[in-house]
Amino acid sequence: xxxxxxLATYNEERFISACLEHLFRQGVEAYLIDNSxxxxxxxxxxxxxxxxxxxxxxxxxxxxxxxxxxxLKRKEELAATLDADWFMxxxxxxxxxxxxxxxxxxxxxxxxxxxxxxxxxxLEFTFIPTREAPDHDHxxxxxxxxxxxxxxPKSQNQVKAWRRSSEPVELAWSGGHRVRFTGVxxxxxxFPMRHYLFLSVSHLIEKYVExxxxxxxxxxxxxxxxxxxxxxxxxxxxxxxxxxxxxDDELDxxxxxxxHFIEEQASxxxxxxxxxxxxxxxxxxxxx
Numbered sequence: 001x002x003x004x005x006x007l008a009t010y011n012e013e014r015f016i017s018a019c020l021e022h023l024f025r026q027g028v029e030a031y032l033i034d035n036s037x038x039x040x041x042x043x044x045x046x047x048x049x050x051x052x053x054x055x056x057x058x059x060x061x062x063x064x065x066x067x068x069x070x071x072l073k074r075k076e077e078l079a080a081t082l083d084a085d086w087f088m089x090x091x092x093x094x095x096x097x098x099x100x101x102x103x104x105x106x107x108x109x110x111x112x113x114x115x116x117x118x119x120x121x122x123l124e125f126t127f128i129p130t131r132e133a134p135d136h137d138h139x140x141x142x143x144x145x146x147x148x149x150x151x152x153p154k155s156q157n158q159v160k161a162w163r164r165s166s167e168p169v170e171l172a173w174s175g176g177h178r179v180r181f182t183g184v185x186x187x188x189x190x191f192p193m194r195h196y197l198f199l200s201v202s203h204l205i206e207k208y209v210e211x212x213x214x215x216x217x218x219x220x221x222x223x224x225x226x227x228x229x230x231x232x233x234x235x236x237x238x239x240x241x242x243x244x245x246x247x248d249d250e251l252d253x254x255x256x257x258x259x260h261f262i263e264e265q266a267s268x269x270x271x272x273x274x275x276x277x278x279x280x281x282x283x284x285x286x287x288x
Contacts, residue, residue, distance in 0.1 A: 027106030036061035
């Protein structure tokens, strides 16, 4: 069983090592599409070439605009050409897990295939900073940022692993949330996924607020709250509002949220918030 994760990155130096090393421990190789990173993402990733990372390619980012659809289309092409039995659509801030800690993802996909299934859905457990512990912007974030909530905006929101198909595979149709191909048969056992949404408020600003989103995709309804963050309204939840992580097998899926905490605070951006002005002064190219 050969499993390949197809990973797209942009300025993911915080996450790329942890993401790749986790995949390799899970019996999963990786192929990286880098969307013109300006940080150390590629330099860090290159250390893993030949050690589980099977390739790195550069993907243009015209005028600095983030366009998700072309990256998803490229993932569809790679799923038709890379040599693998199973594929997984992955982001660098995600830790995708098997349903039991005594098996690897590769073993879990083998089990799903043996039972006649060719796709797997994941349930997201979102980890974020809290008012009591607001800053985890360091390499040990998985050890220190331990408060989470289950997130499920709709049923089967993360069908992102699939067995190689002789038919064309589509990801872009759903914004990357659900793979689609002829004869898709989703395994009834949902796999968990830890998602480290942001590590501090300053990281939130860098990761989402400074990003220039493709206006065509925004009009289509993509990017959602990420394109509407109002820094005047951003507050971190208290630890009492979240659940405390102890182990992957103990992640609690009950009563999932249908919106992220930060999404509930999103609205039209303001040019007059003091936080924005401070970041504009520090970063002259800061884009609203």
